[in-house]
Amino acid sequence: xxxxxxxxxxxxxxxxxxxxxxxxxxxxxxxxxxxxxxxxxxxxxxxxxxxxxxxxxxxxxxxxxxxxxxxxxxxxxxxxxxxxxxxxxxxxxxxxxxxxxxxxxxxxxxxxxxxxxxxxxxxxxxxxxxxxxxxxxxxxxxxxxxxxxxxxxxxxxxxxxxxxxxxxxxxxxxxxxxxxxxxxxxxxxxxxxxxxxxxxxxxxxxxxxxxxxxxxxxxxxxxxxxxxxxxxxxxxxxxxxxxxxxxxxxxxxxxxxxxxxxxxxxxxxxxxxxxxxxxxxxxxxxxxxxxxxxxxxxxxxxxxxxxxxxxxxxxxxxxxxxxxxxxxxxxxxxxxxxxxxxxxxxxxxxxxxxxxxxxxxxxxxxxxxxxxxxxxxxxxxxxxxxxxxxxxxxxxxxxxxxxxxxxxxxxxxxxxxxxxxxxxxx
Numbered sequence: 001x002x003x004x005x006x007x008x009x010x011x012x013x014x015x016x017x018x019x020x021x022x023x024x025x026x027x028x029x030x031x032x033x034x035x036x037x038x039x040x041x042x043x044x045x046x047x048x049x050x051x052x053x054x055x056x057x058x059x060x061x062x063x064x065x066x067x068x069x070x071x072x073x074x075x076x077x078x079x080x081x082x083x084x085x086x087x088x089x090x091x092x093x094x095x096x097x098x099x100x101x102x103x104x105x106x107x108x109x110x111x112x113x114x115x116x117x118x119x120x121x122x123x124x125x126x127x128x129x130x131x132x133x134x135x136x137x138x139x140x141x142x143x144x145x146x147x148x149x150x151x152x153x154x155x156x157x158x159x160x161x162x163x164x165x166x167x168x169x170x171x172x173x174x175x176x177x178x179x180x181x182x183x184x185x186x187x188x189x190x191x192x193x194x195x196x197x198x199x200x201x202x203x204x205x206x207x208x209x210x211x212x213x214x215x216x217x218x219x220x221x222x223x224x225x226x227x228x229x230x231x232x233x234x235x236x237x238x239x240x241x242x243x244x245x246x247x248x249x250x251x252x253x254x255x256x257x258x259x260x261x262x263x264x265x266x267x268x269x270x271x272x273x274x275x276x277x278x279x280x281x282x283x284x285x286x287x288x289x290x291x292x293x294x295x296x297x298x299x300x301x302x303x304x305x306x307x308x309x310x311x312x313x314x315x316x317x318x319x320x321x322x323x324x325x326x327x328x329x330x331x332x333x334x335x336x337x338x339x340x341x342x343x344x345x346x347x348x349x350x351x352x353x354x355x356x357x358x359x360x361x362x363x364x365x366x367x368x369x370x371x372x373x374x375x376x377x378x379x380x381x382x383x384x385x386x387x388x389x390x391x392x393x394x395x396x397x398x399x400x401x402x403x404x405x406x407x408x409x410x411x412x413x414x415x416x417x418x419x420x421x422x423x424x425x426x
Contacts, residue, residue: 026109049080120407124370
């Protein structure tokens with residue numbers, strides 16, 4: 001019997017084991033601090049995705065994430081619909097529903113092992129693919145954030161990996177079905193989080209430029225991908241235009257996001273206490289003015305502040321960029337009371353970034369076009385957060401690509417050290 005079981009286990013593909021182990025690790029973390037959080041009144045109130053999902057279940061459509069009955073265009077639609085589906089099945093904010101939401105995130109995060117392997121193998125060979133995918137199985141940020149952060153981050157991450165892999169194929173193939181699939185996935189990613197559209201546009205343009213370089217047709221595939229993308233996001237844009245009477249580019253909250261990071265506050269990377277979810281006066285203004293007028297007001301405040309404090313805006317934008325890539329904002333005692341894990345997180349995040357930059361250097365020598373593709377996605381995706389305000393989860397979308405480059409650096413370092421020892425006769 002044991003031989004039969006052992007033989008069957010050996011037939012299970014390595015990638016399946018990766019997903020299974022990764023999922024188990026992530027699920028095991030859920031009970032420690034997440035289920036009770038999203039059943040606690042304060043956390044329920046502050047969970048925007050859950051607030052929209054609750055409105056959907058109640059039949060009010062995409063209601064405000066700010067615990068308001070107003071129709072809203074703040075949250076893009078995909079993830080609130082997923083949360084609403086779990087609420088329908090297991091009850092609104094019940095323990096079973098919250099576990100199901102986190103389990104979905106854990107599964108999504110664990111499934112990233114597959115495209116991590118495929119992308120890294122395509123870029124740098126099978127060894128890099130295996131090392132990077134196993135590294136993702138045990139990656140601390142992947143485990144923690146999948147179990148603790150109920151947001152569209154993980155679905156967006158998986159979608160971006162899929163776009164990256166498709167773009168690798170598109171650069172050598174003008175096949176229309178391939179490009180249409182890219183457009184469909186790019187539209188889906190945009191409906192998870194609109195910031196995905198920036199790297200998606202870069203990946204498509206980069207692939208088209210490679211087709212041009214290779215003397216292959218590019219215009220028809222590019223137009224088709226763009227039309228499919230536009231068709232995918234069009235229903236949401238039409239819905240917003242009909243509800244609010246004007247065009248809204250995916251979500252209408254950029255004014256608030258810009259003001260949250262540009263209002264004179266700098267003790268932390270953002271001030272939750274200025275947000276309508278935590279500030280009664282702001283929530284009252286939002287309800288009295290209506291969503292669009294409130295967002296326009298916040299945009300005007302932010303632009304007025306930036307115009308009057310241009311040097312400070314430049315300095316704060318630099319600080320935000322440093323924070324996203326290193327985790328460092330301040331080591332002031334008041335700040336560390338709010339973010340007590342930063343003394344541990346900063347060295348880890350900084351090390352990841354330095355290894356990734358070294359990996360880009362290695363990639364530039366081994367596969368220059370791949371290095372350009374990685375650099376384009378890594379450096380374009382977070383730009384909007386430099387000028388508005390950053391959050392720790394913003395960089396999690398890029399973690400798989402960073403892990404691939406980190407592993408490339410380590411593989412190269414081990415190979416160099418082995419060759420050096422051999423040359424020295426050790």
